[in-house]
Amino acid sequence: MVSRGSPFASGNALTTDISAWRFSVNTLCSLPLDEIKNDCTPRHVRMGIFSEVNPTPLAQDEVKLIAASRDVLVNVLDMDPAISVTNGFVQFVSGCPVTNSTPLAHRYGGHQFGKWCSQLGDGRAHILGEYINAKGERWELQLKGSGLTPYSRDLDGRAVLRSSIREFLCSEAMYYLGVETTRSAALIVGSDAVYRDQFYSGQIRSERAAILLRVAPSWFRFGSLEILARQGELLHLKMLVDYIIENHFNDINLLEVENRYVVLFGRIAHRTVELAVRWQSLGFAHGVLNTDNMSILGLTIDYGPFGFVEAYDSKFVPNRSDRFGKYSLDKQLDVVLWNLEKLSAAFEPFLDENQRLYASNVLKMLGGYGRRKLRSVMRSKLGLITDVEEDQQLLAMLLSMMEETGADYTMTFRQLALVNPDTMIDYDVVKNHWSLSRLMCHDYYTSFAEFYRRRLYSEGVYNDAERKERMNAVNPLYVLRNWMAQSAIEKAEQNDFSEVVLIQKILETPYSEQIEAEQHGYAASPPSLAYRLRISCSS
Structure with missing residues (x-):
């Protein structure tokens, strides 16, 4: 059933003009907002889950569409795929003002490499609004690389082309591999210059800014709850947890189930462990498993220095910045369990002694649950x-x-x-x-x-x-190997987006042999450069 203002019913025509497309009612605005509006000055925010702040559009002289996901446009956003080449759509993705949109930047904290980092938040991302599509699904649209917010730490609010291409390709690839993930709708690049020290070596260089339009049922993370608990904002924390139950776990009866909060924690915990098992079975290392990068829905979120292991190495670390291998391939399940312990602390204010004991027992059993799940998946990979x-x-x-x-x-x-x-x-x-x-x-x-x-x-x-x-x-035949992404990035930096589009197409059917993929060697022995590639957090 279509709900909350979706403009389409099943069977209706897809939107061909972005000016005719409308957001649904933005229920996120019912949550506590920062009292200061449209102030991009980086600052410490209190008593708010979101800050209302507008994106900063890219300069419009040389904005180009790199690629778009037909599946997301059609089956998530009810848009005709031809819309992606229109000037109006490109402006939409570039951050230009949108009718009935209330852009929000989300405040959250997080444990990064084992240490609490207090306020983090959307430093270069804006949630434009919610959309209820023709199938009754609720999606939140977010721009990444869309300008400064109160949570900006790098003081420019932009994302670079290389990291944006990697996220666009990998989030879509993961979807077709059957992994729970956020989705990418479209990617554009502009002429705006951003400056990055890619490998933190003192070598700052100018790079091109890009903006990614990505969608997810929710962008809430472990850190969304952690910061409210840590700051003692318990009323706001309760409002957020109740919102999450009502909108994302609505089979947990909000009014009648006395144990709803501990039940919610158990659901999040099991989804998260199952996600880590799926990563492990595919040889995928996330790279930055901080609690601010852990979705409360068990989605793969915030693709940064990720990597699929090639020559097998259980200690594989795709992140150049992770010098001690804290988030190596073989440690992912343990890290996820540690992160869930930190999340459980955010639930404690609402739990009585018996419920806390139940949550503790859930945590104790998760390790065994994850190992059993992993054995089962790995067994199937052998055809057993x-x-x-x-x-x-x-x-x-x-x-x-x-x-x-x-x-x-x-x-x-x-x-x-x-x-x-x-x-x-x-x-x-x-x-x-x-x-x-x-x-x-x-x-x-x-x-x-x-x-x-x-x-x-x-x-x-x-x-x-x-x-x-x-x-x-x-067992997939094709995954997004770092050398494939790097080849596409190098061409894109010269305004040749053909390999981005090709890889996107190949990875939509990763389990089937494809002539073009074989011609490009995507399942062949990797070139020697593949073993020298390292990815950093810099984006």
Whole structure:
């Protein structure tokens, strides 16, 4: 059912003119607002969840559309995809004033690398408003890179082209991989200059500003609740938590369920752990798992120095700034559990002794829950159906071999599906699969192959075609490798956006072989430059 002012009913025509498109009623404005309006001066805000502040549009002389997501435009925003090439739409994304929009910058805090950092907030992002689409779904539209807010720490409020391309591509890629995530609708670039020390080396250079239009059911994070609890703003905290229940967990009865707050915490905790398991199974490292980057809906949010591991390394760290590997690939689940402990503290003012004990028990059980979930997902990556105790040994053996031989994480699982278990030790068969052939160099490869073959046959009548189908359904052929994104960025810096568009297209069907992807080597052995790439927080 369409609700709260959606202009479209199912079956109606898609909007072709942005001037005819309208936001729905902005329920976020019912939450406490900063008393000072439209003041972009960085300052410490009290007693407000949002600050009302307008975006700062990019200079309009050379604003260009880089790419847009057809799926988001059509199926989320009820827009005809042709709208993306219109001047009105480009102005919309560039931050120009919009009819019936009340732009808001969100105040939140966070634990960053284990330390409380107090006020953070949307320093270069503006939530333009809410939209209830023809399917009755509620979405919040946000511009990233849209100018100063009271929460700006870098004093320019802009985002650079390179980081914006990475987020546009990866958030859409994650969606098609089946990972819970925010979405990207459109990306533009302008002539405005921004200055960044990309690797914090003292080498500041001028870069081009870009703005990303992204959407999510909610942009609230762990830090949204943490800052209110830390500042003692308990009335506002209760209003926010009740709002979250009413709008995002409305099956938790707000008026009648005495335990609604502890139930909400449990829901958030399980969603978050399940998200981390999904990341781990794909070899994805977020890079900056601070509590201000953790969504209360269990979404992948705020793509920064992320990376998909290539030559498998359990200690993989995609963030150049993470010198001690705090957020390495193998630590993600533990970090998420630590972050959930910090979130639980924000709920404590509303919990009695029994409810606090329940929340504590939830936290104690989450580690085991996450490990069981991960074993189940990893088992499916091997095409196994039943659950037996020795599977943990089989998986550990495979990952250890991959790490010691430098076999590619994504392609090893994909190529295992291509080789019949009876021919896994035949060099003439395996040599045609570049990552599997690396794995074959390990001294224990033959033992692993026999272990795997025996395990597959133990499940009953064996059908290799069915195993391959199962494995290909959960093991992608294409992921957004850093070298792919870097190649697209370098072309985009010269106003050639073709590779951004190509990669976007390829990653919309990551589980199926595609001719163009193969021609560009997106599933081939990575070029040597891939192993030298490092990404920083600078964006």
